[in-house]
Amino acid sequence: MPNLIEADVDVQLPNIKNLIGAITSVKSLAICSEAMYDEGFVFNQLKHLKLCRCKKHSSDLLVGLLKDSSNLQALDLFEMVDHDKNDMVYWNQPSTVPECILLSLQTLNCSGYAGTPEERDLAVYILKNVVHLKTTTISSVEVEVPKFEMIKELALSPRASTTCQLVFH
Structure with a gap:
């Protein structure tokens, strides 16, 4: 599908x-999938x-x-409305920093942040x-994570971008 603009993938x-x-x-x-990702694809349009x-x-x-999306500009981490809230059980930090993180990513949106160690580690x-x-x-x-603690913890985290604005809702 060489001309595909948008895809919603929710598979078991x-x-x-x-x-x-x-x-x-x-x-x-x-995308939402339990399947292990088979690296090696190239998403150069994503x-x-x-x-x-x-x-x-x-x-x-x-x-x-x-790793496979060198031109990625925006990343949204969310939970689909009709899905059970299970959250990722660990943050598997890559051994090398993916190219999109160094060159093109400009926006991160994380909704439903509960302040788990995995979420915090990923945000940091x-x-x-x-x-x-x-x-x-x-x-x-608010009931899941105290706002002040979350804001303080993330605001004090080191940042590679000196112009990044942190917005909390």
Whole structure:
């Protein structure tokens, strides 16, 4: 599908290799999958990635997509409305910083932030490594995470981008 603009992928299949291979030209991708990501695809048109965080292995999926999407400009971490809230069980920090983090990523939106160690580690990793980050928006529910503690913790995190604005909702 060489002219695909946008794709919404919500699958339970154990192997999504053929599906992923068919959508590598997509410009905007929303994805939720429990399947392990098979790295090596090239998403050179992908500008906007929306990743559902409700699956245990969503960290692996995120790392694989970051490595394979050198032109990514916007990353949204969210949970689809009709999905159970399970959250990723760990943040699998990549051994090398993906190219999009160094060259093109400008926006991070994280909704449903609960302040888990995994979420915090991921947010800190993005802030610490994304060179051209312009805006980071963190949305949370007050009962799940004390706002002041969250703001203080993330605002004091080291940042690669001196112009990044942190926005809290």
